[in-house]
Amino acid sequence: MIDDARGRVLVAGGGIAGLAAARALHRRGVPVLALERRTAPEDGGLAINLPGNAVQALGQLGLGDALERVGSPVRRREYRTHRGQLLFAVDEAAFWGEAACPRCLRRSDLQRLLGQDLPPEAIRRGGTIRAVRATASGVSVDLGEGGVEQGGLLVGADGVHSTVRRSMFGEQATRAAVLGQASWRFMAPNPGIDAWTLWAGAGGLFLLIPVDTDAVYGWVSISRTGAGERDLAKVRRVFAPFPRLVQDTLDRVLVHPDAIHHSPLEEVRIARWTQGRVLLAGDAAHATAPVWAQGAALALEDALVLADLLGREADWNTVGLAYEARRRPRVAHVQAMTDRLSRTAALPDWARNRLLPVIGPRSYRAAYAPLREPVSVWERTGDGRGASVQGA
Numbered sequence: 001m002i003d004d005a006r007g008r009v010l011v012a013g014g015g016i017a018g019l020a021a022a023r024a025l026h027r028r029g030v031p032v033l034a035l036e037r038r039t040a041p042e043d044g045g046l047a048i049n050l051p052g053n054a055v056q057a058l059g060q061l062g063l064g065d066a067l068e069r070v071g072s073p074v075r076r077r078e079y080r081t082h083r084g085q086l087l088f089a090v091d092e093a094a095f096w097g098e099a100a101c102p103r104c105l106r107r108s109d110l111q112r113l114l115g116q117d118l119p120p121e122a123i124r125r126g127g128t129i130r131a132v133r134a135t136a137s138g139v140s141v142d143l144g145e146g147g148v149e150q151g152g153l154l155v156g157a158d159g160v161h162s163t164v165r166r167s168m169f170g171e172q173a174t175r176a177a178v179l180g181q182a183s184w185r186f187m188a189p190n191p192g193i194d195a196w197t198l199w200a201g202a203g204g205l206f207l208l209i210p211v212d213t214d215a216v217y218g219w220v221s222i223s224r225t226g227a228g229e230r231d232l233a234k235v236r237r238v239f240a241p242f243p244r245l246v247q248d249t250l251d252r253v254l255v256h257p258d259a260i261h262h263s264p265l266e267e268v269r270i271a272r273w274t275q276g277r278v279l280l281a282g283d284a285a286h287a288t289a290p291v292w293a294q295g296a297a298l299a300l301e302d303a304l305v306l307a308d309l310l311g312r313e314a315d316w317n318t319v320g321l322a323y324e325a326r327r328r329p330r331v332a333h334v335q336a337m338t339d340r341l342s343r344t345a346a347l348p349d350w351a352r353n354r355l356l357p358v359i360g361p362r363s364y365r366a367a368y369a370p371l372r373e374p375v376s377v378w379e380r381t382g383d384g385r386g387a388s389v390q391g392a
Contacts (some may be wrong), residue, residue, distance in 0.1 A: 008032060009310060010141055010151035013158035014041070014123055016048075016107075017282025017299035019114035021155050022122055023061055024303040028311035033121070033149060035141065037128045041111050046187050046261065047217035049074065049104045049196070049209055052096030053371040054297035059099075060304055060374070063113050070113070071105025072210045074196050079360055081353055082201025084243040088360040092196070095364075096372065104196075104209045104217055110296070124149070129158075132167040134278050136317070153277045153316050155306065157299070160266050162284035168275050177265035177289035179205075179342040183221040184232045185261045186253045190216045191245050199246060202349050204238040206246050218249065219290070221265065223346070230262045265289050269335065273327075274320030281306065286331045291338045291345075292367050298331060301375040308376070330375070337367035 011021045014036025025032040050058070058067050075093040080086055093101045115123070127146035132139065132154065139154040156164025160174055190210055199206045207219040222235050229235050233254050239246055253260060268287040273280040282299030305326050309319045341363055344352060 008151045009153050009155060010035060010139060010149055011155045011157055012129055012141070012162075012164045013156070013282075013284070014038070014125065015157070015159065015282075016110060016114065016296050017157035017159075017284070017302065018155075019111060019118075019123075020057075020061065020300045020303035021157050021281060021306060022118060023114050024307035025310060026118055026122060027062065028307045030307065030310050033151065034123045035127055035129065035143070035149065036123060036125045039126045041108065046107060046185050047071075047104060047209070047211050048107050048110055048296055049102065049217070049293045050110075051102045051293050051297055051368065051371070052092075052100035053368075053375070054293075054300055055096075055100045055103055056374055057297065057300035057304060058113070061114070061300065062117075066113050066116075067103060067105075070109040071103050072212050074102040074104050074209060076195035077364075078195050078197045079356060080197065080199045082199055082204075082239075082242050082349070084199065084245075085353075087353060087356040089195075090361065090364050095368065100372070102196075104211050106211060129163045129167075132164060132278065134168065134276050136276070139277050153279070153310070153319065156278065156280045156284045157282050158284055160268060160283045160287045162280065164278065165268075165270075165280055165284050168278045169270065169272070169280075172270050174266040174268055174287070177267050177342065179221060179265055179289040179291060179338075179345060181223070181265055182229065182235075183219060183263055183265050183290075185220075185263070186218045186259060187211070188216055188218055188249050188253050190214055191249055193245075199242055200345060200352065201239070201241060204235075204242075205345065206239060206242060208249065216249075218253065231257075232260055232262070233257070273324050276320065277316060279306075279320045279323055286335070288335055288338045289342060291341045292334060294334045294338075297371075298334065301330070302327060304375055330371075333370055334367070337363070341367070 008031035009025055011018045011034040014034045018034045022032045022034040077090040077092050078086060079088055127143040129141055130144045131142040138152050140148050140150045142148050156162050158164055193208055196209045203223045205221045208216045211217050222238055273285040281302040283295055306323055309322055313319050
């Protein structure tokens, strides 16, 4: 391993993926510096749903006990028609077990947990990456007037529109998700739900998840009808047939439009995540539509695998390919399951409502059963398909 500054890892990004990587590396004794362009954490995602494999990963990052003190457990999942009819439900607590029960919490709480115990010198804020230069022995990151930082390896954990990906892997454009083209996120007073609840209708999806006794996290998506529209109020007609509870929630949310966060639904699928001593992690490598809530989960797992490799490999030139080989099968599984359910969601109402009571529970098991195995176990035995799933 290279000594001095070249013996440390540079991480581009100080969001969930970047903080997870910094934390995992710090816990393995690998010097790390995370570079974040924002001067303070951003909370544009408002809240986040963590499935069981994300909860397991946080436990491996030493945050299991702390996680239990924030947010709300998600014990039940319900899929409903736009009229409110229950199509099927899943007992998530029983599926994952109490130790890995899914949880919804404020994104700011998750970032705070990931950043706790990190020394101040492990994060540098306020610097925008201008250029990346890599050699056979290290990398340098040009921060413009902020100078240059050097390291032995660079992790691009800077999101869907990654600067590192563009610098090192070319202008590989993101693609629109099969699920839809636009989405909105918001927090709202809890209208009385106690489960992860999705209402699906022609042209739109409406999801509410309890965050605590008083608040829910909301996520709304529309299909290609109305693509490019950023104002939720202007596409509200899509949700006119939905239940009164949905209408009331929309009424409350639209009173404060500045608190509604719009974003396109984009995915990243590229042929390689590594080039020499530069590699990608989290959404920069493999952003997917939030069908199975795997964005943060996969980023947390990326961090654990990367830290494991860097903590025990003397030759950092081989780490990138080993990392990609270990992570590709699990990510490919999530992407395949995302595409499958996205296509189902795009069916006409009558077809989707007939199919989901039958295939919905099976799809849930097919997507999540392999992910119940802790990441290190799954990837030692994974062959690109994951564990055997009954009824998939």
